[in-house]
Amino acid sequence: MSLLFVNACMRPNSRTLRLARMWLEGYDGAVEEVDVAHANLAPLDPDRLATYSSAVSSATYDDPLFDYAKQFAQADEVLIACPFWNFSVPAKLHDYLELVCSQGVTFDVDAAGSYVSLCRAQRLTFVCTAGGLIGDEANDHAFGYVRTLAQVFWHIPHVDKIVVEALDAPGAHVERLLQEALAIG
Ligand SMILES: Cc1cc2nc3c(=O)[nH]c(=O)nc-3n(C[C@H](O)[C@H](O)[C@H](O)COP(=O)(O)O)c2cc1C
Numbered sequence: 001m002s003l004l005f006v007n008a009c010m011r012p013n014s015r016t017l018r019l020a021r022m023w024l025e026g027y028d029g030a031v032e033e034v035d036v037a038h039a040n041l042a043p044l045d046p047d048r049l050a051t052y053s054s055a056v057s058s059a060t061y062d063d064p065l066f067d068y069a070k071q072f073a074q075a076d077e078v079l080i081a082c083p084f085w086n087f088s089v090p091a092k093l094h095d096y097l098e099l100v101c102s103q104g105v106t107f108d109v110d111a112a113g114s115y116v117s118l119c120r121a122q123r124l125t126f127v128c129t130a131g132g133l134i135g136d137e138a139n140d141h142a143f144g145y146v147r148t149l150a151q152v153f154w155h156i157p158h159v160d161k162i163v164v165e166a167l168d169a170p171g172a173h174v175e176r177l178l179q180e181a182l183a184i185g
Contacts, residue, residue, distance in 0.1 A: 003029055004075035004121075008036040008082035008093035015167055016129045019178050020081035023127060023162065032075070034068065034096070036082075041095040056103050068096060069105035077123045078156075080146060084130035084163075088141040097149060107153040117155035124150045126161045129178075131168030 005024065009017035024031060044052055048065065055063050061070070072078070082089050089097075100106055108116045126146050134140050143161045150156040164181045167174055 002075060003027060003031050003077040003079060004072060005031050005033040006036060006078065006080040006093070006096065007033055008080065008090055008096065010037050010083060010090055010092075014083065015164075015174060015178065016081050016083050016127060019129060019162065019164065019181065020079060020127045022178065022182055023079065023125070027079075029077075032071070034071070036090075036092050036096050039092070039096065041092050041099070043091075043095050044098055052102070059104050061102070061105055065099060066102055066105055068099045069102040072100045072121075073106045073119050075119070075121050077125075078121050078150075079125050079127065081127040082142070084128050084134060084142050087134075087139055089145065097146075101149060101153060115153055115155075117153065119154040119156065121154065121156050123158040123160070124154075124156045126159070126163075128161065129164045129167050131166070133165050134163065 005020070007017065007020065009020070042048065051063055052065055055061055055066065080093075082093050088094075103109065104118075106117075106119050108118060110116050124146070126143050128142055134142075137144065143163065147159050147161075150159045162181050164177050166172060167177065
């Protein structure tokens with residue numbers, strides 16, 4: 001059993017990372033980690049998109065651009081941790097997920113236009129902390145985005161979240177809030 005930990009925490013003293021590490025203490029199995037903050041990631045700009053598109057149309061995925069997608073497809077379980085930024089996820093996590101969403105590697109499209117998963121994972125957990133309140137689900141472009149990819153592209157049946165809000169509120173009991181979230185999650 002192998003778990004892929006997508007660590008998209010951006011600060012050295014990240015509370016989200018502390019929460020993710022506490023969650024991992026309860027995980028019994030091999031863990032492979034991707035350090036998104038320090039990874040050499042970039043969006044699919046015109047040059048990279050040309051490489052990506054020609055590889056996808058010829059179904060030849062030897063370019064290193066597809067390494068993250070190949071690794072993701074092989075994981076039995078996935079943990080993604082990131083801070084809540086501007087009602088969404090940090091741009092580097094978006095860059096990473098853009099590459100993971102490689103047609104022919106983590107998902108495909110059948111003749112009827114339906115998505116077919118090429119991933120092994122049966123469970124994905126999303127760990128996130130926010131400075132304020134996330135509020136309405138319609139404004140949550142962090143978990144909402146990850147959940148859509150997980151369910152629609154990768155057909156992951158168990159998608160859970162552990163989210164702690166209001167950590168930047170004056171007088172917030174950060175440690176207590178983190179512990180409580182883990183106890184509930
Ligand atoms: C660039 C940036 C954008 C942020 N955007 C939001 C936001 O939209 N909503 C919110 O509640 N907090 C926001 N915050 C606060 C963080 O979500 C909060 O401090 C979080 O706990 C940081 O996690 P960390 O300790 O793991 O870095 C933002 C912080 C930064 C640096």
